[in-house]
Amino acid sequence: MGLDRLVPFVALILALVSPAASADLPELPRGKGDACVAPTDEMRRDHMDFLLHQRDLTVHDGIRTPRFSLVECVDCHVQRNSEGGFIPVDAPEQFCEICHTYASVKMDCFGCHATMPDSASADANTAASVVHTDDVLGVMSYRVTPVPEGGGTDAD
Amino acid sequence: MPTDRKRTDDALNPDRRRLLAGAAGMAAMGGGFSIIRLALAKNDDEAVSSLTRWGLLIDTAKCSSGCNACVSACNDEHNLHGFGRPLTDPQWIRKLDLVDEHTGHESSLPMLCQHCEHPPCVDVCPTGASFRRDDGIVLVDKHTCIGCRYCVMACPYKARSFVHEALSNQKSYSPRGKGTVESCTLCVHRVDRDRTPACVEACQSDGGGAMVFGDLNDESGVLAGALRDHPSSQVRRDLDLNTGVRYRNL
Numbered sequence: 001m002g003l004d005r006l007v008p009f010v011a012l013i014l015a016l017v018s019p020a021a022s023a024d025l026p027e028l029p030r031g032k033g034d035a036c037v038a039p040t041d042e043m044r045r046d047h048m049d050f051l052l053h054q055r056d057l058t059v060h061d062g063i064r065t066p067r068f069s070l071v072e073c074v075d076c077h078v079q080r081n082s083e084g085g086f087i088p089v090d091a092p093e094q095f096c097e098i099c100h101t102y103a104s105v106k107m108d109c110f111g112c113h114a115t116m117p118d119s120a121s122a123d124a125n126t127a128a129s130v131v132h133t134d135d136v137l138g139v140m141s142y143r144v145t146p147v148p149e150g151g152g153t154d155a156d
Numbered sequence: 157m158p159t160d161r162k163r164t165d166d167a168l169n170p171d172r173r174r175l176l177a178g179a180a181g182m183a184a185m186g187g188g189f190s191i192i193r194l195a196l197a198k199n200d201d202e203a204v205s206s207l208t209r210w211g212l213l214i215d216t217a218k219c220s221s222g223c224n225a226c227v228s229a230c231n232d233e234h235n236l237h238g239f240g241r242p243l244t245d246p247q248w249i250r251k252l253d254l255v256d257e258h259t260g261h262e263s264s265l266p267m268l269c270q271h272c273e274h275p276p277c278v279d280v281c282p283t284g285a286s287f288r289r290d291d292g293i294v295l296v297d298k299h300t301c302i303g304c305r306y307c308v309m310a311c312p313y314k315a316r317s318f319v320h321e322a323l324s325n326q327k328s329y330s331p332r333g334k335g336t337v338e339s340c341t342l343c344v345h346r347v348d349r350d351r352t353p354a355c356v357e358a359c360q361s362d363g364g365g366a367m368v369f370g371d372l373n374d375e376s377g378v379l380a381g382a383l384r385d386h387p388s389s390q391v392r393r394d395l396d397l398n399t400g401v402r403y404r405n406l
Contacts, residue, residue: 059297061203062289062348071328112298112333114326 026098031076037067047073051109070109075117088115198348209273209292210342211372211400212356213382214265218366221253221264226367229358233343234330239321246317246332248340249355263406266355266367269294269315269340270391271400277307277316286337292372292400293344298336307337312392315339372400 036043038050054068066072077095079087089096090110100107198204230236230249238245249268255261275294277286285301288294296307296316308316316339319332326332329345343353352369359367370379382388388402 055299057203059295059299060287060289062198062291062344063203064200064348066200074328111322112326112331112336114328114331118328 023102026102028098029077029079029093029095031095033076036076037072070113074114078116086116090115198350204289204291204348206290206292207373209372209400210347211271211292211370211379211402212342212353213368213370213379213388213402213404215366215368215404216263216265217405218364219264219266220364221251221262223264223363224251225358225361225363226266226355227251229354229362230340233327233354234332234341235325235327236332244318244320246319246338248315248317248338265403265406267313267315267391268355268401269311269342270313270397271340271342273398273400275397276310276312276395280306280310282306289344291347293342293347294339295341295344296337296339298331298333298338301336303335303337305337311339312395312397 038046043050050068051070051073054063054065055070057063058069074089078089079094081087087094088110090107091097092101096107096110227249234248236246236248249266251264252267253262253264256263271288271292271294273288273292275286275288277294278288281287282304283300283302285297285299286294286307287297303318305318308318316337318337319334322334323332330341332338343351343355346353356367356369359365368379368382370377372380372383374380375384383402386404388404389406390397390399390402391406
């Protein structure tokens with residue numbers, strides 16, 4: 001085989017295996033402080049296991065050590081926008097989301113958990129109390145009446 | 157005071173030493189009660205224990221019909237807010253006004269999860285998500301809740317709510333989300349840090365001072381003492397659930 005026929009073939013092989021064909025690695029925003037709670041390699045590989053283990057300890061046994069607490073992760077890794085407000089960690093390009101998009105792994109932590117430290121969300125909702133009539137005390141021959149207007153207010 | 161709840165390495169823990177020293181100082185100033193409370197403060201790495209059983213005593217004579225302090229405090233603490241749909245909006249604590257049909261006597265009380273010793277919500281849960289912590293607090297593990305709502309139907313106190321809509325701006329210490337059941341946690345995030353539930357705090361500062369929080373098992377504590385010295389009752393005592401929330405003057 002002549003060299004002139006080999007060149008396009010080699011070029012094709014190179015194009016297929018070269019890194020340029022894959023997606024760019026995500027660039028993670030830096031967290032606070034000098035180091036994470038474990039070496040980066042370990043955190044990348046095992047953070048989901050750390051969180052899973054910690055969640056059961058916290059919910060069932062009331063163990064609230066900060067090291068693998070999701071709240072602490074968010075506190076350290078949350079970024080601020082140009083006005084100084086927090087950006088949710090599950091927003092595009094943010095610490096959690098950028099890697100999970102790259103790895104195509106869906107996380108459902110933030111359906112329930114706060115995506116920002118508490119100070120940012122403190123004023124977001126007005127509290128409302130909804131008063132229901134009820135019959136749980138009926139067995140005690142009580143008639144239950146709703147608390148009059150003014151006792152509770154609706155948010156909407 | 158039981159000694160086995162104190163971890164052996166506590167003596168080496170400087171934070172705990174400071175805590176005990178502070179407690180001793182407060183005890184010198186304000187009597188023996190402070191040292192008992194503070195010395196039992198749980199370390200973050202310490203699991204809850206069945207030596208403690210948290211509970212509430214609510215004096216309906218001090219609870220007035222117009223007062224909503226406990227409900228507002230709960231809603232603020234956990235960021236509970238309605239969608240203008242009263243039948244399905246979340247509600248962890250609610251005020252009830254009662255009229256005795258025979259005498260016409262009126263009273264008012266807050267109704268919330270009664271933190272039963274034998275909770276029907278735990279009995280019926282198919283996934284084990286509804287559970288009772290060792291210290292008596294009944295909770296939903298939302299990681300395993302599938303939203304079937306058997307517990308909502310089983311609870312005789314109608315204390316549980318279901319989250320129907322996607323939420324945002326949850327508090328970091330109180331995760332809540334669509335598709336799961338929720339109810340009063342007795343402010344477990346506060347209790348684990350040796351603080352009082354938000355409703356009790358609000359009742360004492362803004363309300364009638366009707367609520368007392370404490371350890372039912374601590375014989376020298378304020379709650380067990382109040383229950384021993386005065387008559388109290390459980391709502392639906394006939395169900396024999398041994399509730400952690402007790403009422404006076406009901």
